[in-house]
Amino acid sequence: MKTVLISNIGNRNIKYKGEEIPVKEKQFKTLTKYYWNDIDNLIENISIEILPNHINENVEKIYLFVTNQKDEKFNHQDTLYEGLIIQKKIKQDYQIDVELLEFEGNPSDENEISEVFSNHLKRIIGTHNNHFFVFNDAGGTTQMKIVIKNLLQYYLSEDKYQIVYSNQSDETRIVNRIYNKKYILLKTAIQFIKSYNYTGAEVILKEIDSEINLNPALIQYVNIAALRINFELLSVKKFLKQSSIAKTIRKNQLLQAYAQQKIANIDYIGFPNDYKEKSRNDIFEIASICQLYFKNKNYTLGVATYYRLCEEICQNFVEDNNKNYDLSKIGDREKFIANCYEIISQHYPNMQAKYGLPFQMAYTYIHCSEELKKVIKELMSTNSIMSGMRNKGIDLLRNKCFLAHKNEPVTLEKIDAVDPSFVEMRLPSIFKLLKLPDTNIYDTINEDIIKLFMQE
Secondary structure, eight states: OOEEEEEEOOTTSEEETTEEOOOGGGOHHHHHHHHHHTHHHHGGGEEEOSGGGGOOTTEEEEEEEEEOOSOTTTGGGOOHHHHHHHHHHHHHHHOOEEEEEEEOSOTTOHHHHHHHHHHHHHHHHHHTTTSEEEEEOOSSOHHHHHHHHHHHHHHSOGGGEEEEEEOTTOOEEEEOOHHHHHHHHHHHHHHHHHTTOHHHHHHHHHHHHTTSOOOHHHHHHHHHHHHHHTTOHHHHHHHHTOTTOOHHHHTOHHHHHHHTTOOTTOOOTTSOTTSOHHHHHHHHHHHHHHHHHHHTTOHHHHHHHHHHHHHHHHHHHHHHTOTTOOTTSHHHHHHHHHHHHHHHHHHOTTOOSOOSHHHHHHHHHHHSOHHHHHHHHHHHHTSTTTTSOTTOOHHHHHHHSTTTTSOOOOOHHHHHHHOTTIIIIIHHHHHHHTTOOSSOHHHHHHHHHHHHHTTO
8 A cells, every 4th residue: 555654853864974963052953954055965975864764665755744943042953954855865865755844833832733733634634545654753842743643543543554663773663552542542431421421432442442451340330331321221130140240340339239120329218108119210210311311401312201201100100009900011001991090080070081191190199199199290290181281291392302203302492481490490309209319320320430440
């Protein structure tokens, strides 16, 4: 594959009559300018150092970054004229096109360098999009080298570039920045965790782990969080039983409680005794996810999950308190309506004999404890049928979103138009009645995960 060679130019890239050009006493720029002005007579006395180690038959174009600072107090070591000499010498000796990229800023300021170099590299990569890129990691300031390496890592995939190094003794090696990559990717993965994108974080961690072994507990915990937020309890339970599970994970109380369908570190003494333990756990999980979506202002998923929470609270009450009903079955739904319609119609004369959330809400409110009634009353106020406001209800917003029957977005403005108090007051009240902790469970999970990141 044709190659593009990129390099900074430092003060040791040429020799004159076999001797290095002195940098002391501010002579370097002055001398290289003198040689350049008489280059036709002096070119045979000049040799190029380091760069020839990376020039071969594949190199089609060379880009050299040279300095030419405007501030005369600091420009005595600038490499502009050295670069011009190298450009002419390479064209003469190798017949390869060389382009100089002049930098007039402070070569020790990463911000200045990044702003200029990023534009150069974007152009170079765009011009040579079918080429392989080689960067010579010798020459220029430390900051110039760091910036180019970081930019190449950002703009190119690993199979598109290589970092090489050689010194004036012609000792050549390939530079593998594996640990630099590790910590850049770890920082990216942390941002995914903070955004609750556990699947994205897991992909990044597995990429790192393929080259450098990470703490297995870190990847395992992120994997569990990804499963949990998707309600994959059985997969988590199976995963935690594996013999290869890290000791840190095996002993984690939060994860063990989840696998056993218990709610860790939460006082549920005051919660209604209307539910079996599994139902309490499922309600807690859905409510926590709903709380998280609203916290992140993801109102479409928040409203859809809230509707699912209403269903879970009411359907689980019916099933936990009636052995004869499995409401996932159509036949049991019909029996439920037939057996319960009479008593429900006494309390709600306008209620239709039709299976759905309003019918479940009515049944639950009639039969549940006084404490659970407080929750159901709040839920009813957000339902268009149970509230008596047929044209307004959070349920109607859910029905119109892309997750249900239409493709309308759910926005805060639409929620406020239905119930101005819903996001700021009613929903937090429901979560408080359900005894959710002040800190969302996924924020608690994130605290554990980020502690594991800090051990890398």
